[in-house]
Amino acid sequence: xxxxxxxxxxxxxxxxxxxxxxxxxxxxxxxxxxxxxxxxxxxxxxxxxxxxxxxxxxxxxxxxxxxxxxxxxxxxxxxxxxxxxxxxxxxxxxxxxxxxxxxxxxxxxxxxxxx
Amino acid sequence: xxxxxxxxxxxxxxxxxxxxxxxxxxxxxxxxxxxxxxxxxxxxxxxxxxxxxxxxxxxxxxxxxxxxxxxxxxxxxxxxxxxxxxxxxxxxxxxxxxxxxxxxxxxxxxxxxx
Numbered sequence: 313x314x315x316x317x318x319x320x321x322x323x324x325x326x327x328x329x330x331x332x333x334x335x336x337x338x339x340x341x342x343x344x345x346x347x348x349x350x351x352x353x354x355x356x357x358x359x360x361x362x363x364x365x366x367x368x369x370x371x372x373x374x375x376x377x378x379x380x381x382x383x384x385x386x387x388x389x390x391x392x393x394x395x396x397x398x399x400x401x402x403x404x405x406x407x408x409x410x411x412x413x414x415x416x417x418x419x420x421x422x423x424x425x426x427x
Numbered sequence: 428x429x430x431x432x433x434x435x436x437x438x439x440x441x442x443x444x445x446x447x448x449x450x451x452x453x454x455x456x457x458x459x460x461x462x463x464x465x466x467x468x469x470x471x472x473x474x475x476x477x478x479x480x481x482x483x484x485x486x487x488x489x490x491x492x493x494x495x496x497x498x499x500x501x502x503x504x505x506x507x508x509x510x511x512x513x514x515x516x517x518x519x520x521x522x523x524x525x526x527x528x529x530x531x532x533x534x535x536x537x538x539x540x541x
């Protein structure tokens with residue numbers, strides 16, 4: 313158990329809908345990272361937050377957004393969903409904000425299925 | 428550009444046999460390297476990491492990896508594979524581009540024959 317929690321574990325929805333994925337980092341970690349894992353794209357970095365502020369952006373679509381709250385949990389919002397958004401979405405946390413290289417600890421993931 | 432290559436998409440070994448999973452990286456500065464394992468339906472679990480010092484790194488579950496700067500490699504090894512080692516293995520390098528980011532390889536799926 314990494315100490316990172318994600319809810320829900322599974323999500324099934326329809327095209328055009330909007331969903332919210334939630335992540336709670338390990339106790340004491342200030343950074344949260346979101347990744348998308350699909351069969352054809354592998355593990356893709358989406359976005360990083362550090363202590364409530366956006367720190368880095370990866371291959372995140374404009375239809376997707378995220379935020380980190382004062383209690384450090386984070387939410388990833390996916391809107392106008394398409395079939396191709398079906399994937400595993402992972403959250404990871406680390407102690408630092410990317411100013412030093414450190415270890416990321418991954419949650420169990422949320423499997424999103426768009427029908 | 429920074430990248431990580433895992434040349435073997437699938438590897439099959441018999442239980443009890445030795446294992447080596449290959450990882451090559453491309454990064455101009457000092458690399459920080461990781462191996463993660465992902466069991467079916469699970470998240471990624473850290474096996475081991477290399478930041479500096481001894482180039483032979485010991486990890487959990489009996490795994491080790493050796494950093495070879497001259498070959499830009501960080502191969503994962505295990506002397507005797509167990510059936511429970513069947514999983515997908517990811518190599519990652521932490522690269523600096525305004526902030527430190529993980530770059531993952533595409534993974535190697537390990538199958539273990541009884």
